[in-house]
Amino acid sequence: MFDIGDYVVFGTDGVCRVEDVGALDMEGVSKDKLYYTLAPHGKSGNNRIFAPVEGKRVVMRKVITPEEAQKLINDITDIGRLEIRDEKKREETYKHVLQGCDCREIVSLIKEIYFRRQERTAQGKKLPSVDERYFTMAENSLYGELCLPLNIDKEDVRDYICAVVGETQVGL
Secondary structure: OOOOOOEEEHHHHEEEEEEEEEOOOOOOOOOOOOOOEEEEOOOOOOOOOEEEEEOOOOEEOOOHHHHHHHHHHHHHHHOOOOOOHHHHHHHHHHHHHHOOHHHHHHHHHHHHHHHHHHHHHHHHOOOOHHHHHHHHHHHHHHHHHHHHHHOHHHHHHHHHHHHHHHHHHOOO
């Protein structure tokens, strides 16, 4: 169970801060069931997400530690491209990775799309819009999580990674 004040990754919604844990005072919602009240990190407004404490359908985990973040960045050059077994299921594979909320898999996804863009550009072709969309989503997910343990702005995460491992080695 997470505590009030914890930062968690909540599925494809990204990093959220746990604001409350308890029953919801809403019509049609059981008073016997506990919910997390989550505030999306880095987003203005009063948007809130209510997630059941016992929920299993959406991945919810603590944000990685500073040590885990640094290890991930140091390992980036060793992380391979995402394996696409069936081209017809490319988007489904991308979606599955993002829903899994695994930072190493998300790096793998970013690398796959980055190198796919390089290959298609060399052939005089554009990257399909689905790839562009998932590339942006994957970067937002990864950088949104890494900014907290690294204690830097989300917009500076890519530059930080490139400074640590070298831009040509990253594919990010």
